[in-house]
Amino acid sequence: MARKEKGSKNRDKARRKVARVHARIADRRRDTLHQLTTRLVRENQTIVIEDLxxxxxxxxxxxxxxxxxxxxTTFREFLTYKCEWYGRTLVVIDRWYPSSKLCSQCGAIADTMPLSVRFWTCPCGAVHDRDVNAARNILAAGLAVSACGACVRPQRGNLRSGRRAVKQETRRATAGIPVP
Incomplete structure (x- = not known):
């Protein structure tokens, strides 16, 4: 298209041809995202993702x-509305949750970890693949949120005041009614 003269019919034909190719690529990507998100939502009751x-x-x-x-972003949008359609639970973990630096075995947090580090060894002796470890931590945090309804960030000494997550028991329908 860049070689065509501006205002010519050949340039207009070339522009339409390029637009058609781009539209086909966009349609294929969107279709793949729809298929993937539909499969995930149909196969799982709870889906946990990280807010990026x-x-x-x-x-x-x-x-x-x-x-x-x-x-x-499109993937998350599709997951969000499809989880609502199918009645599934979508849990979104905070973007600052240290999923890659947190040991899934003992819970120790590594001080620093640049993106170039793909494998790391925890002081407890566990060897972690960065991505697999992060996936385990995100799943555990998401299940904790769905079970307890609390924040999943690890507590930091006395810096954060607040209660730890405890299981939320539903009240009986007769609670508070005096027994004769």
């Missing part, structure tokens, strides 16, 4: 194309 700052991730020039091609 996609806008900030796209600013990183080395990750921008891969993040944009993955269409994470």
């Amino acid at each position: 700052a996609v806008r900030n991730m796209v600013k990183n020039h080395t990750l921008a194309r891969a993040v944009s091609d993955a269409a994470w």
Whole structure:
């Protein structure tokens, strides 16, 4: 299209041809996302995802194309409305939850961990793949939220005041009625 003269009929034909190719690619991506999200929602009662700052991730020039091609925002939108349709639970974990740095075996948190570190060893002796460990931690945190309804960030000494998560028992229908 860049070689065509502006205002010519050939340029208009080339523009339509390029638009058709881009539309087909977009339709295929959208269809793949629909199929994947539908399968996930049908097969699972509870789906746990991590809230990611996609806008900030796209600013990183080395990750921008891969993040944009993955269409994470669209994926989350599809999951959200399909979970409502099918009556499933979607739990979104806080983006600051240290899922990669938290040992899924003992609960120890590593101080720093750059993106280049793909495997790490915890002081308890467990060797972790960064992504698999993060997936385990996200699932555990999501199930804790769905069971307890509490914040899932690890408590930090005395910096955060608040109660730990406890199981929420439903009150009996007769609670508070005096017994004669």
